[in-house]
Amino acid sequence: MGAVAGVAPPDNSTRRRGVQPLRAGQGNEFLLRKLHSLSGIVPIGAFLVEHIISNFELVHGPLAYAQQVKFLNGLPLVRVLEWAFIFIPLLYHAGFGVFITFRGRANVNVYPWAGNWMYVAQRVSGLIAFAYIIQHVWRQRFAGVSLPEHPGFAYSKVQMELAHPWMLAIYVIAMVATCFHFAYGIWLFAAKWGITPGDNARKKSAWVCGAVGSALCAMGLVSIFWVAYGKQYPIQDVMPAQPNGVVMPTVPTVNGAAEYPTTNSAGQPIAPNGVPR
Amino acid sequence: MATKTKNGHGGTKAEPYKGTSYKVSIKRQAHPDAPARTEVFELPYRKGMNITSVLGDIAMEPVNASGADTTAIAYDANCLEEICGSCAMLINGKARMACSALVDKLLAEAGGDTITLAPLSKFPVVRDLAVDRSVLFENLKAVKAWVPIDGSYDLGPGPKQFPQIQEARYPLSNCISCTICMEVCPQFNEDTNFVGAATIAQARLFNMDPSGAVLKEERLRALAGDGGVQECGYAQNCVQACPKQLPLTEAISDISRDVIVQKVKDFFVR
Numbered sequence: 001m002g003a004v005a006g007v008a009p010p011d012n013s014t015r016r017r018g019v020q021p022l023r024a025g026q027g028n029e030f031l032l033r034k035l036h037s038l039s040g041i042v043p044i045g046a047f048l049v050e051h052i053i054s055n056f057e058l059v060h061g062p063l064a065y066a067q068q069v070k071f072l073n074g075l076p077l078v079r080v081l082e083w084a085f086i087f088i089p090l091l092y093h094a095g096f097g098v099f100i101t102f103r104g105r106a107n108v109n110v111y112p113w114a115g116n117w118m119y120v121a122q123r124v125s126g127l128i129a130f131a132y133i134i135q136h137v138w139r140q141r142f143a144g145v146s147l148p149e150h151p152g153f154a155y156s157k158v159q160m161e162l163a164h165p166w167m168l169a170i171y172v173i174a175m176v177a178t179c180f181h182f183a184y185g186i187w188l189f190a191a192k193w194g195i196t197p198g199d200n201a202r203k204k205s206a207w208v209c210g211a212v213g214s215a216l217c218a219m220g221l222v223s224i225f226w227v228a229y230g231k232q233y234p235i236q237d238v239m240p241a242q243p244n245g246v247v248m249p250t251v252p253t254v255n256g257a258a259e260y261p262t263t264n265s266a267g268q269p270i271a272p273n274g275v276p277r
Numbered sequence: 278m279a280t281k282t283k284n285g286h287g288g289t290k291a292e293p294y295k296g297t298s299y300k301v302s303i304k305r306q307a308h309p310d311a312p313a314r315t316e317v318f319e320l321p322y323r324k325g326m327n328i329t330s331v332l333g334d335i336a337m338e339p340v341n342a343s344g345a346d347t348t349a350i351a352y353d354a355n356c357l358e359e360i361c362g363s364c365a366m367l368i369n370g371k372a373r374m375a376c377s378a379l380v381d382k383l384l385a386e387a388g389g390d391t392i393t394l395a396p397l398s399k400f401p402v403v404r405d406l407a408v409d410r411s412v413l414f415e416n417l418k419a420v421k422a423w424v425p426i427d428g429s430y431d432l433g434p435g436p437k438q439f440p441q442i443q444e445a446r447y448p449l450s451n452c453i454s455c456t457i458c459m460e461v462c463p464q465f466n467e468d469t470n471f472v473g474a475a476t477i478a479q480a481r482l483f484n485m486d487p488s489g490a491v492l493k494e495e496r497l498r499a500l501a502g503d504g505g506v507q508e509c510g511y512a513q514n515c516v517q518a519c520p521k522q523l524p525l526t527e528a529i530s531d532i533s534r535d536v537i538v539q540k541v542k543d544f545f546v547r
Binding site for chain 2: 188
């Protein structure tokens with residue numbers, strides 16, 4: 001054959017090209033996916049646990065809750081901690097999670113198997129949690145009375161929020177969705193990072209994650225219902241004049257003099273009792 | 278393993294089919310750029326048929342249910358005993374092997390007198406039920422799923438392989454490249470271009486081979502690329518649908534860990 005093959009004509013067909021082969025060793029998706037996976041456990045998951053446990057303090061009343069809020073806001077570099085370990089990781093996890101969600105093709109209608117349902121549930125619960133967290137952070141952290149400056153209003157702010165039945169329903173749905181997302185997220189993390197490769201290991205892991213998620217969810221729901229249906233407190237600052245950070249408790253006075261002795265018999269100063277009468 | 282009714286083999290005893298004939302509705306396409314259409318065939322009922330024998334019956338007398346002459350159905354098949362991996366297609370909407378999909382069970386499952394056939398949905402159609410599954414071959418090449426023993430001289434005997442390793446490897450060696458694990462995977466699509474479970478399992482198989490392990494790091498780095506093991510969403514459809522019961526989720530988990538370790542090592546050492 002003397003003819004030399006020319007350049008192949010361009011492929012003008014509109015047919016689907018199908019799924020393309022692996023781009024071996026190329027791109028950054030691996031790092032992004034692993035950061036997404038890890039950020040869901042630490043710091044976001046760790047913060048969720050802290051948040052639900054801290055909120056459980058409100059079963060001891062507005063003052064105990066206010067003191068918990070004040071303690072957290074008194075942590076060193078608290079605003080740096082808040083952005084570096086809560087807001088930025090959360091924004092990344094949520095944003096990349098939405099990206100992952102809309103790149104998947106759920107087929108649970110054709111293959112209605114347990115793992116496939118969990119795949120869908122993880123994405124749905126993530127989207128619910130994201131939508132909830134946007135309004136939650138806006139309404140409870142940035143809008144209204146500033147709790148870092150007025151921790152005494154913490155209980156009142158939550159009580160006013162949950163007074164609305166629609167908001168109560170949103171909180172309950174979001175609590176269940178978030179705890180499920182976290183619990184199944186731990187299970188997925190263990191499976192996908194090769195910690196639980198075997199079938200039995202994954203079954204055991206499912207029990208542990210289920211127990212952790214249920215316990216967290218129960219604590220969260222108790223806190224919500226406690227505020228919504230428990231004793232209704234007057235809307236007030238239970239710790240007025242509490243500046244930021246750590247302060248010395250004030251010495252209670254009666255007619256201009258200290259109500260309690262401020263020195264012991266040897267003339268050494270003793271700590272005044274900070275508990276209000 | 279879970280109940281096998283999902284795969285179309287085994288499971289509950291089906292009620293015997295009462296009718297004298299049954300219909301087969303087939304999604305057809307004359308060539309890759311042609312529009313898809315559905316053609317229905319009506320066949321006399323015989324006991325103990327599978328889908329490849331149904332397609333053979335149609336080929337012997339290609340007349341559709343309305344009596345018009347048509348062409349035989351194009352499909353891939355070879356061994357007819359679920360070992361070559363050619364005849365995967367959507368049967369009653371689900372991906373399975375045509376050779377091991379039994380008409381009696383399919384009619385009982387559908388609850389009517391019609392079985393539907395369609396080509397795998399995630400691969401370009403060549404014609405009728407035949408699809409282009411070369412992406413799996415490209416993926417296997419991308420992860421070097423082989424043992425490099427070719428040389429210009431005799432390399433001598435390979436290292437000893439312990440029975441424990443053989444036992445761990447054997448289930449993974451059962452892969453027939455049917456691509457059902459990829460078809461049923463929600464992450465395997467044209468947006469993610471995910472590599473799919475079969476390739477990951479083969480990477481694991483050859484990483485565990487004492488001679489194949491020489492390419493282990495290359496395989497792991499390849500699988501960290503875009504579309505690699507990280508795209509797995511752990512829906513576990515692959516392991517449910519696999520006709521050869523490969524431990525696919527276990528392989529994904531193991532490879533995932535190995536890839537992470539490799540990437541961390543590369544980051545700090547290289």
